[in-house]
Structures are given as C-alpha cells and as structure tokens.
Amino acid sequence: MKTAAHRRNFWSGYLFIFPWLIGFFLFTAGPMLASIGISFSSWSMLSAPSWVGLANYERIFTEDPLFLRSLGNTAYYVLFSVPLTIVLALGLALLLNQRLPGIGIFRTIFFLPSITNLVAISILWIWIFNPEVGLLNRALAVAGIDGPLWLQSETWSKPALILMSLWGVGGSMIIFLAALQGVPPELYEAAELDGAGHLRSFFHITLPMISPAMFFSLVMSLIGGFQVFTQAFVMTGTTQPGTEGGPNNATLFMVLYLYKKAFQDFQMGYASALAWILFFFILVFTLVQKKLGQRWVYYEAGDRP
Amino acid sequence: MTETTRFSTVFRAALSRYTVMYLLLGALCLLFLAPFAWMLSVSGHDLAGVFAQPYRWIPDRYRWENFSLVTSLLPFWRYAANTLFITVFVLVGTLLSCSLAAYGFSRIRFRGRDTLFALCISTMMLPGQVTMIPLYMLFVSLGWIDTYFPLIVPAFFGSPFYIFLLRQFFMTIPREYDEAAVLDGAGRLRIYWSIILPLARPALAVVALFTFVGTWNDFFGPLIYLNSPETATLTLGLSMLKSQVVGTGATQWHLLMAGAVLIMLPNVLIFFLAQKHFVKGITVGGLRG
Numbered sequence: 001m002k003t004a005a006h007r008r009n010f011w012s013g014y015l016f017i018f019p020w021l022i023g024f025f026l027f028t029a030g031p032m033l034a035s036i037g038i039s040f041s042s043w044s045m046l047s048a049p050s051w052v053g054l055a056n057y058e059r060i061f062t063e064d065p066l067f068l069r070s071l072g073n074t075a076y077y078v079l080f081s082v083p084l085t086i087v088l089a090l091g092l093a094l095l096l097n098q099r100l101p102g103i104g105i106f107r108t109i110f111f112l113p114s115i116t117n118l119v120a121i122s123i124l125w126i127w128i129f130n131p132e133v134g135l136l137n138r139a140l141a142v143a144g145i146d147g148p149l150w151l152q153s154e155t156w157s158k159p160a161l162i163l164m165s166l167w168g169v170g171g172s173m174i175i176f177l178a179a180l181q182g183v184p185p186e187l188y189e190a191a192e193l194d195g196a197g198h199l200r201s202f203f204h205i206t207l208p209m210i211s212p213a214m215f216f217s218l219v220m221s222l223i224g225g226f227q228v229f230t231q232a233f234v235m236t237g238t239t240q241p242g243t244e245g246g247p248n249n250a251t252l253f254m255v256l257y258l259y260k261k262a263f264q265d266f267q268m269g270y271a272s273a274l275a276w277i278l279f280f281f282i283l284v285f286t287l288v289q290k291k292l293g294q295r296w297v298y299y300e301a302g303d304r305p
Numbered sequence: 306m307t308e309t310t311r312f313s314t315v316f317r318a319a320l321s322r323y324t325v326m327y328l329l330l331g332a333l334c335l336l337f338l339a340p341f342a343w344m345l346s347v348s349g350h351d352l353a354g355v356f357a358q359p360y361r362w363i364p365d366r367y368r369w370e371n372f373s374l375v376t377s378l379l380p381f382w383r384y385a386a387n388t389l390f391i392t393v394f395v396l397v398g399t400l401l402s403c404s405l406a407a408y409g410f411s412r413i414r415f416r417g418r419d420t421l422f423a424l425c426i427s428t429m430m431l432p433g434q435v436t437m438i439p440l441y442m443l444f445v446s447l448g449w450i451d452t453y454f455p456l457i458v459p460a461f462f463g464s465p466f467y468i469f470l471l472r473q474f475f476m477t478i479p480r481e482y483d484e485a486a487v488l489d490g491a492g493r494l495r496i497y498w499s500i501i502l503p504l505a506r507p508a509l510a511v512v513a514l515f516t517f518v519g520t521w522n523d524f525f526g527p528l529i530y531l532n533s534p535e536t537a538t539l540t541l542g543l544s545m546l547k548s549q550v551v552g553t554g555a556t557q558w559h560l561l562m563a564g565a566v567l568i569m570l571p572n573v574l575i576f577f578l579a580q581k582h583f584v585k586g587i588t589v590g591g592l593r594g
Binding site for chain 2: 009010016019021023026027030031034035100112117125138171223234262268275276279
C-alpha cells in the first residue's frame with residue numbers, strides 16, 4: 001500500500017518537473033559539457049572544430065594583452081561599482097526607513113531607474129556624458145569646473161560607467177529597505193533602555209540584523225559586475241563595428257571581449273575558454289564571499305537556508 | 306503652561322527634523338530625476354536647440370513631432386509588435402513551466418526531489434556566457450537564427466529563479482486545501498490548476514511582471530539571434546539606430562532621445578501600476594539571504 005503511493009508520487013513528481021528537467025539537460029547541462037569541449041578546440045564555424053588541448057587557455061594567459069586588459073578593466077569596475085552601490089543603497093534605504101508623509105514617492109523615484117531599459121538608459125547617458133553639451137559637463141561648468149571628456153577619455157570612461165551604474169542602485173536599496181523594516185522595534189527599545197545611542201544601535205543592532213540582505217546584495221552585484229556588457233557595448237566605440245570597448249580598450253570588459261571573439265571574430269573555441277575563465281572568477285569570488293560571510297552574516301536561529 | 310511649552314519644543318524639533326529630511330531627500334531626488342528630465346527636455350528640442358549655448362531646459366515650442374519622426378525612423382510599431390509577440394509567448398511559457406516545476410518541488414514527496422531542487426537552484430549561479438556558444442550552435446543547426454524560436458522556446462522549460470520564487474510561495478499555502486480536494490476525488494493536476502494557481506495569483510503576478518520587463522528589455526538575446534532589420538525588437542532597433550547615426554556629423558540626438566522615451570514608457574507605466582509587486586519580487590530573494 002505504502003509502496004504504491006510512493007510509486008505514484010514518484011511518477012507524478014517527475015511529471016510536474018519534467019519541463020524543467022528537459023530544459024536542464026537541453027539548455028544547461030548539455031551546453032555546459034559542450035562548452036568545455038569547444039574550449040579545447042579551434043573552431044571558426046566555417047570548418048569542423050579541431051582539438052587543440054589547452055592551447056586556448058595558454059594563449060589567453062600568456063600572449064593575449066587584450067584579455068589582461070579586459071580582466072583589469074573588469075576588476076576596476078567591480079572594485080569601485082560594487083562597494084559604492086552597497087554604501088549608497090544602504091544610505092538611501094536608511095533615509096527612506098522613516099515614517100514621513102510622502103515617503104513612498106521618494107522610494108518610487110530612487111527605484112525607477114533600476115527597472116528601465118538599459119539600452120535606452122545607455123543612449124541617454126551617452127548624451128549626458130557629451131563633453132561639450134552634455135548635462136554633466138554643463139552642470140560642472142556652472143560650478144566653474146572644466147569637465148573631462150568622459151567616454152572619449154581613456155582615464156574617465158570607466159569612472160563614467162561606474163557613475164552611471166550608481167543611478168541604478170534602486171534594486172539593492174529596496175532589498176535593504178525591506179530588511180530594515182523587518183528589524184523588530186523591541187530591539188531598539190531594549191537598546192535605548194540600556195542607554196545605547198543611535199550610532200551604537202546602528203552598529204550593534206541594525207547592521208547585524210540586515211547582514212543577510214547585505215550578503216545577498218553583495219554577491220548579486222559582484223556577479224552582475226563581472227558580467228557588465230550592454231553599457232560598454234552601446235556607449236563606447238564608434239559607428240564602425242568592432243570598435244566597441246572605448247578609447248584604447250579602456251572599457252573592454254570580459255563579457256564584451258568574449259562577445260567580440262565569438263560573434264565578430266568567430267573564434268568559438270577561444271571565446272568558450274574565455275567564458276570558463278569568467279565563470280571561474282565568479283565562482284571563486286562567490287565562494288570567498290560565502291566563506292567570509294560566515295564571519296559577519298548573522299542568521300537568526302532556524303533562518304539559515 | 307509648562308505643558309504647552311513642552312508641546313511646542315517637541316513640535317518644533319519634529320518640524321526641523323522633517324525639514325532637514327525633506328531637504329536631503331529632495332536634493333537626492335533632483336539628482337535621480339535630472340537624467341529623466343534631461344531626456345524629456347532634449348526630446349522636445351530641434352537639432353539647433355540641442356546644441357545651443359546656453360542650453361534652454363524648456364524649448365520655446367515642445368516638438369511633439371519628434372516622437373512621430375522617430376516612430377517612422379525605427380520603425381517603432383513594427384518593432385513594438387515583434388517585441389510584444391515574443392513577450393506574450395515567453396510569459397505563457399514561463400508561467401506554465403515554472404509553476405508546474407514549483408508545484409512538483411513543493412507539494413509532492415518523491416525520491417531525488419531535494420537533490421534536483423538543489424541542482425535547479427545552483428544553476429542560477431551559472432553565468433549565461435558559459436552556455437551561450439553551444440546554444441548558439443544548437444540554434445544555428447536547427448535553422449532558428451533570425452527567428453523568434455531561440456528567444457521563446459527556452460521559456461517553456463522553466464527558469465530557476467522563478468521556480469524558486471513560486472515554490473517559496475506554494476509552501477505557504479496550507480496543505481488542508483489539497484487534502485480537502487483529495488477527499489473530493491481531485492487529482493494532482495486538478496489541485497494544481499484549480500486550487501494552487503488561483504491562490505498563488507500574487508506570486509504569479511510577480512513572476513509575470515519580472516518576465517515582462519526582462520523580455521521587453523532583453524538586449525543580448527535579440528543581439529545574437531536576430532540579424533535582419535525586420536525581425537528586430539525595440540531594444541535592438543534602438544541600438545541599431547544609435548550605431549547608424551552616432552558619430553556621423555550632426556547626430557539627431559533629439560530623435561534618439563524621443564526613441565528612448567518611447568521605449569521606456571511601457572516600463573514606467575507598468576512600474577507605477579504594480580510597484581508593490583516589484584518590491585515583493587525583489588525582496589523574496591534578498592530576505593532569505
């Protein structure tokens with residue numbers, strides 16, 4: 001009797017997850033395996049792939065200055081955009097976490113940029129960054145500052161993209177805001193009775209209580225930062241295809257380089273090797289975060305997933 | 306007497322705190338709104354107005370014709386129809402496949418379930434670039450390049466984040482409902498369709514919204530799978546228009562901005578109508594840590 005019910009559950013269980021399971025093999029596991037194989041071969045799509053062993057990986061690390069450039073650019077972008085995003089998002093969330101009339105309007109305004117179309121946003125910001133007539137340099141001129149060339153400058157194009165990314169902190173901000181609203185008010189009342197000031201409450205109650213949300217945002221923005229593509233593709237380079245990546249490749253990020261190798265140079269093997277290297281970096285950073293997170297992320301009993 | 310002075314100091318303190326807060330929030334709001342305001346302002350100028358020194362935020366006459374000009378330049382309505390076509394199919398596919406899997410993962414006990422669910426969750430971490438090239442090859446060999454199949458078909462096979470999100474919600478629905486239905490002789494599929502799905506409407510709305518916005522705004526997919534101008538989506542079309550005109554002398558920035566405004570409009574509208582759902586969807590992942 002029991003086994004019959006078990007068997008029935010077994011079949012109906014697999015029936016329900018069947019679409020996902022097929023998709024997993026067809027669109028995730030299968031392509032993943034294939035991608036490993038392709039990364040060990042030389043393949044231009046016009047001829048059959050030929051096995052080259054580790055040659056792609058060797059070339060990437062030893063004789064490809066563009067890869068090193070893209071790695072450095074990506075590291076620069078992640079290093080600045082991720083911490084700045086977290087700090088700004090937390091600051092905004094703290095400001096919004098108050099009982100003020102009309103606070104919802106402010107939340108909406110801060111949140112709005114993060115859900116709009118990135119290509120449209122990129123085009124808007126190209127024009128904001130225009131050195132002569134763009135919004136930013138016009139504003140700087142009012143303050144008596146002679147603004148830089150932004151996207152046309154090797155030095156300033158990455159800071160420009162980072163600045164633009166800060167406009168989209170709304171997603172992280174919302175996560176922090178929800179976490180802040182989940183902190184039980186009794187904790188603050190107890191702290192106040194114990195004579196703790198605002199600053200102490202912030203460091204000893206607020207930060208630990210929202211640390212799971214901070215951890216989540218940190219991991220997600222790291223992964224997102226490593227995969228930055230659309231802005232760099234749309235905003236940098238000239239009308240000539242292949243010039244994406246900005247002045248002297250200053251905004252050639254890893255995914256942009258991978259895209260160019262695959263879909264402009266049709267070096268599918270080389271591009272696959274690049275994809276695995278990217279995955280490796282994302283994996284290592286996520287695992288390191290997880291390890292470090294055990295020290296500073298506070299989970300309430302039974303809350304740990 | 307003392308009561309009133311106390312009241313007025315408290316009142317005054319609160320008032321000054323309010324003023325400081327509103328000033329701070331207002332200044333930040335201006336910073337966040339400035340790019341949008343700039344976009345709307347540039348869209349209403351003519352070419353000379355765009356480059357004028359000093360710039361006039363409010364054009365002498367708002368040139369609404371820029372919007373109709375850019376709709377013929379893109380071609381906007383053609384691309385809007387293409388995008389809508391893709392979006393509708395992706396919506397149906399995602400809602401169906403993800404809710405089925407979420408039901409299986411949350412309501413039925415079967416061997417291997419927890420391992421498979423862990424596997425499903427872990428694929429969320431896999432960057433799309435790893436599978437991109439083999440998938441592209443697969444779609445090339447199927448003859449699907451320049452068709453909408455590569456953008457639509459995968460949606461019918463589930464997406465880990467939405468499966469996770471729906472599963473979390475399904476687990477909050479009391480099992481008594483299922484048990485009552487079983488007593489009435491309902492099968493699994495029946496329970497899924499006429500009990501769980503109607504009760505899960507808020508969660509399905511979140512998934513639908515995110516899918517809509519994600520598909521409407523998708524750039525990478527259309528960029529690699531669509532390559533003739535007639536099949537393009539709005540996002541791809543705008544990017545193509547940009548690379549055609551930017552850097553060719555006097556770029557028609559007022560028209561590009563008008564195009565950007567038009568493409569953002571559905572997003573903004575949906576966002577205002579359903580902001581609560583967006584907030585909910587974003588926080589489900591974040592609060593779990």
